[in-house]
Amino acid sequence: MSQTIIPRAAVRGTAFGVIFMAFFGTLWAGIGIKGLQGWGFLWLLILSLLIGIVLLVGGIVLILKSKRLSNEMAEEDSHRWKRKNMWFGIIFGLEGVLIYAAAAICGSTNHLDLFVPVMALIVGAHFFPLAHLFQVNLYYFSGSLLCLFSAITLFTLPVKVTWGNHQIMLWWTSVGFSSALILWGTGVVVWITGHSLLNRAKNGSK
Secondary structure, eight states, X not given: OOGGGSOHHHHHHHHHHHHXXXXXXXXXXXXXHHHTXXXXXXXXXXXXHHHHHHHHHHHXXXXXXXXXXXXXXXXXXXXXXXXXXXHHHHHHHHHHHHHHHHHHHHHHTTOGGGHHHHHHHHHHHHHHHHHHHHTOHHHHHHHHHHHHHHHXXXXXXXXXXXXXXXXXXXXXXXXXXXXXXXXXXXXXXXXXXXXXXXXXXXHHTO
């Protein structure tokens, strides 16, 4: 086995996956924190930022370590990665359009409470074509969990609850924190996969 069997693009693909999960997982945690309407704000914010930063650093380290890998690959493999990147852009762009449309529809119909669970459904659904595109079965699992928790929230939980004199936006809190945990967990698994690729390349180069 030679080092070039594990191309730099493969490791960097996992690294960018970790960075995406870190960033969007932290955004979802922010939605969950906002739903609590100030309860535990500071400590939850610090914890969420720490988790996001740790994952972000992990992704950056993967990128830095991938520099020692060969950037050479067969012409066919190069075209395949270019097609994957193109389709990733299309899928990500379509996700953004659908989220924007959902926000506009929910706002115009005075159902803004629906927006967060619907957004989670859209985010969950976008993992399915990504799983097929990058051949990562984990994304099927992550997408299914996002859709499942969003559906459970919509059909079983009240929009808001009152705890003592404090009102909590339960839909935002439930979907926000569950989505954050799913994305962060996915990021950890992808990070482990990236390190596994690096170790295989290192062992193969000896």
